[in-house]
Amino acid sequence: MAYSNSFFTQAQECNKLAVSAENAKDYRLAFEHYKRGCQALRIAFKYENNYELKEKIKEILTDMLKRAEDIHRALPQLEKAKEEPPTTDEQKYKPKGSGDDDDEGLKDALEGAILREKSNVKWNDVAGLEQAKQSLKEAVVLPIKFPDLFDEKRRPWKGILLYGPPGTGKSYLAKAVATEADATFFSVSSSDLMSKWVGQSERFANSLLELARENKPSIVFVDEIDSIAGKRGDAESETARKVMRELLVQMQGFDIQNDGIMLLGATNKPWDLDSAVLRKFEKKILIPLPEASAREEMFRIHLGNTTNTLTDKDFRYLSEKSEGYSGQDIHIVVRDALMQPIRRLESITHFKKYRVRDADGTTTEKWVGVSPAEPGAVAMNFMSIPSKELCAPPVTLEDMLSSLMQIRPSVKPIDAERCERWAKEFGIQR
Template sequence: MKAIVSKKPNVKWDDVAGLTPAKHELQRAIVFPQRFPNLYDEKRKPSGAILLYGPPGAGKSYLAKAVATEVDHTFFSISAGDVVSKYLGESEKLIRQLFTLAREKKPSIIFIDEIDALCSNREGGGGGPDNTGNEHTWRMKTEMLVQLDGLHAGDNDNTGVVVLAATNLPWALDPAFRRRFEPRIYIPLPDKEARKQLFKIHSGKWGELLTDVDMEELAEMTGGYSGSDVANVIKHALSVPLQKVQRATFFRKTGSTGEGMYTPCEGHEKGAMEMTWEGVPKDGLSEPPVTAGDFKQVLRDRRVKSSVGVGELERYEGWTREFGVEGSS
């Protein structure tokens, strides 16, 4: 019950930059069956298990938040720590309870983040109770496979329950789990248009200061950045005025009558007073405005670098060609 997300994350489909095919797949699997049940029958069935995979920070968890916001399903947010126990037999019991509760509260979604921690390859270690692997881990994975198939659920199978999983390591998944997740959607790094949208979304009110030319330049400068990297660029840019306050040795009052707030200035400016931020009264500071130059300077100074290497991207693309589908626009 603690895993049920009771408050919607307030992330809309439009808040997710790009990834249109991925959003369409999720809508067909989750939204359509609830709103248009007449579209489905014994032959045309919605997907019951969906895998989102790709580099860290590309938007997998953000997509899950959009799903939780946009649908009226019971949303379970699960990590390995929620279902793994050190006591023998307890992990299998927790997994059974999770799926039983999801069936009772359907329509429901079970979101499992970093599913590779639960469903890693059983070859070698953990392949069975008689080899060098951990029998406890093997039993837990077997129970997860049984529940994904809806076995032992009687007449109340997994209809109405969608398992949505995310991973940064799709190649670590056991083939039996990989088979059960269909579709397997690749969430790549944002393209140029998506990066422009990310700057617009995450900059908030400061985004109004950025012209179309600024957006174009920032998108060019952030090639190879993940959505999380772009958010970090914005975070650093918004902190530039605070750094100016810390470094300032002169302040002036903003009001024309000399009764306004204190703001950093140069020593030659009219009304400049030699002081540091420590001399500014409480609640008496007016921060310098954020400028487009602040965003560009963060990138020129390399304060935020891409967190995903070229070799890593090649591995994701190779796995996609073999097992997955593209989820980018």
């Protein structure tokens, strides 16, 4: 075991030296370090008796071999690009931070990805998904808030994949995780990680994780991760795969420098992910379409304190009628329904002043639309009433049903079924 570990440590040092050489654009030296690291990992693999550790060594060796092959194949072009000065046009359009001191520039460019203000999304703001919330609490919140509960054997997950149909709240749930864990939340898109310049994308990924380490505890959230980690042979660029591989290799690092950092990915198409990338996400959590009880709660949450006439029975009826709708679909339905009373104002010809209770509990006199036959009704157009003195009609069940009929589910049943099938075959739901 000790013999195996010594070569594992040697491979760690080679990997660090190779990355440093790449950053310095000394690609030939980087190749030599990667080659020596691969040799050390082969020996470590040969003498390691623990099956799980052998599999981990095998994965790291595969990644390092692929990196070495990429550099060796592109070595002539890389060295030529290094020797030739850029043209005027290249200098003009070269992105910030691509010079010799590009690490700091890349960090500056990534600062915009950090939500410096802590997210205020709570668990209770996420309707339903109790199983997913429990899994994330166990996998993310507890290790960050109570690190002493975890040791060499009881280790927190380094990578978690949220997958499911679009609009089911994966991004919203990620923000709730950051709030509950009191962690810095990095929200990164594929465009943030991409660059057409040779080697720039890998350095971008390195700088991202350096920032995450400086702001620990932190959660790095990559949405639509399939766009930069698709299966080999798909249409996405080689640069995209390099970025994702670099991010995962760094997160699955050899030492404890990544303690307190969690990589959280989200995708609507988990079956499109490269198998090597998929293996790096140790925990996979299905975020399905909301159940009836969750849909009922979503209608309540999105309606909020807006004046309405809906009863508990009405909310249950809406949840039954909205089967197959995603959380995003329900949000759009309620937003449309909230506009229905405003539209009705245009057809009201008479108003009368009443004392009305506001959302904060205070009562004020406001103009309320009434029938022309109502005693004391005044003929007027709502456009002539001051904003603070106008009372909008309440939202009704008819308003909600009208919007529900106009807005159809955005998720096709076949897509939801495919996620369920994939979960049974590959996913971990616990």
